[in-house]
Amino acid sequence: MVLDTTRSSGYRAWEPLTGAARRIALEVLLDGPLSRRDLSRRMALSPGSLTRLTRPLLDSGLLVEADDVEAGPPDASAATTGAGATPRLGRPAQPLAVVPGSHHFIGVKLTGDHAYAALTDLRAEILAADDAPLPGHGPQDVLEVVATLADRLVARLAALSPGAGVTGLGVSVGGHVAGRSVVTDAPHLGWLDVPLGELLAERTGLRTVVENDIVAVTEATHWFGEGHxxxxxxxxxxxxxxxxxxxxxxxxxxxxxxxxxxxxxxxxxxxxxxxxxxxxxxxxxxxxxxxxxxxxxxxxxxxxxxxxxxxxxxxxxxxxxxxxxxxxxxxxxxxxxxxxxxxxxxxxxxxxxxxxxxxxxxxxxxxxxxxxxxxxxxxxxxxQSPELARWARGAAVVAIQSFVLGR
CATH class of the missing domain: 3.30.420.40 (ATPase, nucleotide binding domain)
Known part of the structure; x- marks a missing residue:
């Protein structure tokens, strides 16, 4: 289930998807829109089980029924009678699709002297971008810059889509990261064992995922980019x-x-x-x-x-x-x-x-x-595009993955 609670600050509370709901959301997110028949086949679920599992996702607004498409085998109940009558090829079926604007994410890519940020929707489309220099390499200096960029992008989101909130924050850094939270070694920043995820979560109120920048871009390329x-x-x-x-x-x-x-x-x-x-x-x-x-x-x-x-x-x-x-x-x-x-x-x-x-x-x-x-x-x-906003998008994707995969 998705907890659809938006605070006045523009940050949305986070409750990751689990179980079959997570698998359904992932299939539709990456390859949708999908007909119920295709989704049932992919997941080896009966139509009744699929209906039961997708109902909460539809009610939450994460999924919607897309435009009608012709799908399904001939349905005897839909056939017409009489000379020259043409049987129908089944009832129109409404495929399931993800609502990209149902959740938003902020990604921040840190370099040795700059922070690049991007606001994305659930499909990792960049809606707005921002950047700022780092005044220093100290963790507190970086925290303030990231928090300021996040606040500015939340304000941009409010202008683009009044009432929308941000679900999560992803940060990528050139270096080694443990547990998707602790920067154990970042040579460009001179960091050793900095609990960046915990510090940013406390500072911003957002659940934060930290990852190596190449790992983040690989995941973005895999899910939504040239490797999909x-x-x-x-x-x-x-x-x-x-x-x-x-x-x-x-x-x-x-x-x-x-x-x-x-x-x-x-x-x-x-x-x-x-x-x-x-x-x-x-x-x-x-x-x-x-x-x-x-x-x-x-x-x-x-x-x-x-x-x-x-x-x-x-x-x-x-x-x-x-x-x-x-x-x-x-x-x-x-x-x-x-x-x-x-x-x-x-x-x-x-x-x-x-x-x-x-x-x-x-x-x-x-x-x-x-x-x-x-x-x-x-x-x-x-x-691939060399724009650093694309690297910030990679950081947002690891936050999207954490939300969808519940990790």
């Missing part, structure tokens, strides 16, 4: 760091080591530069934005930004092109390794540095094919 409906896909991101997520048979592969950025150390070029982690030609040294900016600035003899380096390479500058093409081949080798080891149907490329895959597309293909058996087929590659 794909049995096996890998997410690889390049930006300030290296990120990797894997979904197999419709389930995200999890581990206590998630968030440690293990592929940062993967060797890609034995003649490459030394990475900050001390490894020669590793993914950190070859693909992160800071590494490419340092290599490009050194080669060109002047300071350039990441986008300036890519612009120069795209325009044919030989020095910039050499740096970018080398990185492109390294990216291709990384994709080949991911494909060889995990055999995904699709690889989703994301992160703030994803434009590298476009500017150095030919080099990426060279690197990919160089490390693959010629008898193999290339995985489908999908590019």
């Amino acid at each position: 409906g794909c049995d096996r896909f890998a997410l690889f991101t390049i930006g300030a760091g290296i990120g990797y997520g894997l979904v197999v048979h419709g389930e995200a592969v999890t581990s206590p080591e998630a968030g440690l950025s293990l592929l940062s150390h993967f060797p890609l070029d034995p003649q490459g530069p030394l990475g900050a982690c001390g490894h020669t030609g590793c993914a950190t040294a070859m693909l992160t934005i800071s590494a490419l900016v340092a290599q490009g600035s050194s080669a060109l003899g002047r300071e350039v930004s990441y986008d300036q380096l890519l612009d120069l390479a795209a325009a044919g500058d030989p020095v910039a092109e050499a740096v970018v093409q080398r990185a492109g081949r390294a990216l291709g080798r990384m994709l080949a390794a991911v494909t060889n080891l995990t055999m995904p149907e699709r690889i989703v490329l994301g992160g703030e540095g994803v434009r590298l895959a476009q500017v150095a597309a030919a080099a990426v293909q060279d690197g990919l094919h160089g490390d693959r058996d010629p008898r193999t087929r290339d995985p489908e590659i999908a590019l």
